[in-house]
Amino acid sequence: MAVIDPVVGLYRPATGKIIFKGKSITGHKTEQVVRQGISLVPEKRELFSTLSVLDNLMLGAFHRYRISKPGLRNDVQEILEIFPALKGRESDQAGSLSGGLQQMLAIGRGLMSRPALLMLDEPSIGLAPLVVREIMSILVQLKKTGVTIVLVEQNTKSALKVADSVMVMERGGITHSGNSEEIIADSSIHEAYLGRARVN
Structure with missing residues (x-):
């Protein structure tokens, strides 16, 4: 997915910086990124x-x-x-x-x-x-x-069972963010990504 490709150096982001452990890794080659602890x-x-x-x-x-x-x-x-x-x-x-x-x-x-x-x-x-x-x-x-x-x-259902923090992306932008409990409780998430409205 294009959103994480720049992190591992597959291409350089058009704007912004990628910071890892307090240091910029923007534009680093993939092998350099791996050596710094990202896989x-x-x-x-x-x-x-x-x-x-x-x-x-x-x-x-x-x-x-x-x-x-x-x-x-x-x-x-x-x-x-x-x-x-x-x-x-x-x-x-x-x-x-x-x-x-x-x-x-x-x-x-x-x-x-x-x-x-x-x-x-x-x-x-x-x-x-x-x-x-x-x-x-x-x-x-x-x-x-x-x-x-x-x-x-x-696979939203599976991801929500694993995640501590969640960001929902749509058309390149973040539309929802929060911990997994907050996202699960959001009825709009259920309607858009889980295929049903949440029933309280």
Whole structure:
């Protein structure tokens, strides 16, 4: 989604600045942004389909490969603990995995950079409801580890169950903002995004 692309350096914003940890990262290259602690799990996952699950995970830590190579296997094991469905699939090609497993792998690859800020762009796209529920549950657990998560998601019901703070965007502008309880209580949100008016 274009709203988060400038943050990770995919293009330079036309106006304004992007401030992260008190410093401007406006116009920085993507690899510089990753080194500063920001990771993006892109829409449609963008995995290297012909590479193995393990190789995809290792690529998430490419920027620290030389310095931290001995410890990367431990990092992989931590990711497999978060996503146990990937255990035993390390040698499988990423492209052979189901959509749900691919999304887990994409998130795992993002976590391999050890980000302070993890951004996810439409992680529920094309996934079955049960898989979406599982992934959202994992995001709730990840929040408890201290990782800040920015979730860009059109599946409003799922997003509201995960989010602490919410901003609703329409046509490039923010139309509503608040904590999740305030947004859930807003009848206009229910009418526009949940498909029904809220009944008190």
